[in-house]
Amino acid sequence: MAETKIVELGEVAGKFERFLVIGDIHGRFDRLSSVINKAKYSPEKDFLILLGDYTDRGTENLHCLQWAMRVSELPNTVALRGNHEQMMLIYYILKTYESTIWLPNGGNKTKAEMDKWCEKDPGFLKKALYFIDARPLACRAYINGAEYIFCHAGLKPGLPLELQEEDSLLWIREIFYNGYRGNAQVVVGHTPTPYVGEIPGMENRDPYYPVKLPNKILMMDTGSFLPNGRISCTDIFTGKIWQSDPTI
Numbered sequence: 001m002a003e004t005k006i007v008e009l010g011e012v013a014g015k016f017e018r019f020l021v022i023g024d025i026h027g028r029f030d031r032l033s034s035v036i037n038k039a040k041y042s043p044e045k046d047f048l049i050l051l052g053d054y055t056d057r058g059t060e061n062l063h064c065l066q067w068a069m070r071v072s073e074l075p076n077t078v079a080l081r082g083n084h085e086q087m088m089l090i091y092y093i094l095k096t097y098e099s100t101i102w103l104p105n106g107g108n109k110t111k112a113e114m115d116k117w118c119e120k121d122p123g124f125l126k127k128a129l130y131f132i133d134a135r136p137l138a139c140r141a142y143i144n145g146a147e148y149i150f151c152h153a154g155l156k157p158g159l160p161l162e163l164q165e166e167d168s169l170l171w172i173r174e175i176f177y178n179g180y181r182g183n184a185q186v187v188v189g190h191t192p193t194p195y196v197g198e199i200p201g202m203e204n205r206d207p208y209y210p211v212k213l214p215n216k217i218l219m220m221d222t223g224s225f226l227p228n229g230r231i232s233c234t235d236i237f238t239g240k241i242w243q244s245d246p247t248i
Helices: 029-039 061-071 083-094 097-101 107-120 124-133 166-171 174-179
Strands: 006-011 018-022 046-050 077-079 138-143 146-151 185-188 211-213 217-219 232-235 241-243
Touching: 018 029, 029 061, 029 232, 029 241, 046 061, 061 077, 061 107, 061 124, 083 097, 083 107, 083 124, 083 166, 107 124, 174 217
Parallel strands: 006 138, 018 046, 046 077, 146 185, 185 217
Antiparallel strands: 018 232, 138 146, 211 217, 232 241
């Protein structure tokens, strides 16, 4: 089992004006810019968590990756690793059979941009892979004593965060959503909300809006790469949500 990289923030209430979380980006810098402007994000006043999947499927994958690399250096930011960053890392570093899944899952677009950019900046690929490898897999914080866990995909039910495996944090879906019964609030991306089936009591929900499940799970991947999809941002302190313009 790989060592789980966890960022421990402790109690965060009172330290920042807002505690913002942004869901999956997938190369849509236009939608990313839209939601950041709507939320009026302030690096000096806000804490920011990015849930991963910065690239693949969009048209400005490298721009989004470079943005994530820049903001990750700010003291009030945690940029997590997503499964698409994991696929990219495996493709370039391990070159095993597993690496073949990246290109057909949107990596072909990212690789084309990467190849073109590296003609001007040959050292960029190494910097990007270092950035990905250094990404934590989860972040834990406490807000007025309540525990919050942030990760890309979810948790294997019944296991504490310290014992979670890398694959669960990056890839898990239904087992987590259906089986999680922990005390911590868990905020995730990974599974686009339009792909989630019917939820009792939410029959008329907006498919492109974050979903709060009754078992303390908040789903933040609102289909950034889909034709009518959006990128969503929420303030954990207040529950307020901002979304990119759906017409972009």
